[in-house]
Amino acid sequence: MKDLLKLLDLSRDEIIRILDVAYDLKTKQKKGIEFQPLKGQTLGMIFEKSSTRTRVSFEVGMYQLGGTALFLSARDLQIGRGEPVQDTARVLSRYLDGIMIRTYSQEEVEELAKYADIPVINGLTDFCHPCQVLADLETIREYKGGFNGLKMAYIGDGNNMANSLIVGGLKVGMQVSCAIPKDYYPSPEVLAWAEKQPGFQITQNVMEAAEGADVLFTDVWASMGMEGEAEKRARAFQGWQINRDVMLVAKKDAMVQHCLPAHRGEEITEEVFEAHANEIFDEAENRLHAQKAVMTILMEKE
Numbered sequence: 082m083k084d085l086l087k088l089l090d091l092s093r094d095e096i097i098r099i100l101d102v103a104y105d106l107k108t109k110q111k112k113g114i115e116f117q118p119l120k121g122q123t124l125g126m127i128f129e130k131s132s133t134r135t136r137v138s139f140e141v142g143m144y145q146l147g148g149t150a151l152f153l154s155a156r157d158l159q160i161g162r163g164e165p166v167q168d169t170a171r172v173l174s175r176y177l178d179g180i181m182i183r184t185y186s187q188e189e190v191e192e193l194a195k196y197a198d199i200p201v202i203n204g205l206t207d208f209c210h211p212c213q214v215l216a217d218l219e220t221i222r223e224y225k226g227g228f229n230g231l232k233m234a235y236i237g238d239g240n241n242m243a244n245s246l247i248v249g250g251l252k253v254g255m256q257v258s259c260a261i262p263k264d265y266y267p268s269p270e271v272l273a274w275a276e277k278q279p280g281f282q283i284t285q286n287v288m289e290a291a292e293g294a295d296v297l298f299t300d301v302w303a304s305m306g307m308e309g310e311a312e313k314r315a316r317a318f319q320g321w322q323i324n325r326d327v328m329l330v331a332k333k334d335a336m337v338q339h340c341l342p343a344h345r346g347e348e349i350t351e352e353v354f355e356a357h358a359n360e361i362f363d364e365a366e367n368r369l370h371a372q373k374a375v376m377t378i379l380m381e382k383e
């Protein structure tokens with residue numbers, strides 16, 4: 082593994098290894114055991130979109146691993162004025178030990194990784210959000226003890242989270258059932274792959290997807306960059322929500338996860354969100370541990 086660009090690139094074993102290292106790093110941190118394999122290293126963090134969790138967890142994670150992180154806003158970088166990504170990649174490779182990038186286009190991230198000779202980590206694109214879903218899988222494993230026989234339900238927009246949850250969930254052996262409106266389907270590449278895996282279902286019926294689910298996910302109706310479509314989407318997604326009725330058809334001990342930020346009253350009700358707040362904020366915490374694992378695996382020098 083040289084980079085983390087999308088979960089489709091990872092084998093089941095590579096995902097499980099990241100989760101195992103994340104668990105180990107989390108345990109070390111809780112016990113106050115210092116572990117600094119990235120001493121003297123610097124991670125550059127390029128942001129073309131906003132962030133709370135990704136920025137803070139990468140920066141703190143890098144610090145805890147003994148290194149430093151640089152926040153690089155695309156508004157201030159020459160990349161924002163049109164400097165080719167190929168050149169940015171080769172220049173940053175001379176200064177840094179790793180790059181985390183949050184941007185719009187997956188192709189830009191793939192191009193950056195192609196030209197960089199240091200690891201590149203995808204911190205969210207319009208196509209996927211692999212770091213988030215690694216943290217999500219870590220949280221499910223913590224609460225449920227494993228993945229075998231579990232049913233994941235995803236309700237809402239077929240966006241970057243849907244794409245990554247479908248791939249991540251199926252790769253670790255969960256059943257994945259999605260309720261997504263026809264006009265907002267996940268990426269064709271993800272669907273083509275998912276339809277060949279056992280345990281995948283996509284429906285327009287929220288209750289059918291949620292029925293017997295062990296873990297339910299949703300995400301915002303309008304992702305970053307879709308602000309112009311927000312009103313149209315708010316109308317299209319009415320009813321595509323995790324609420325009390327949906328929870329009644331899921332398993333009694335079902336978990337609810339949300340990558341955050343959440344829009345209460347839209348994709349999830351206040352009541353369900355608050356009833357599952359512990360799980361949701363454990364999920365947010367696990368970004369730190371999962372990303373420390375990714376950085377350790379990709380960046381630790383022999």
Ligand code: CP
Nearest residue numbers: 132133134135340341
């Ligand atoms: N979930 C997530 O990636 O949050 P941020 O947008 O705050 O980084």
Ligand code: NVA
Nearest residue numbers: 240300304305340341
């Ligand atoms: N789908 C959301 C996820 C935010 C973490 C977005 O892209 O805005």
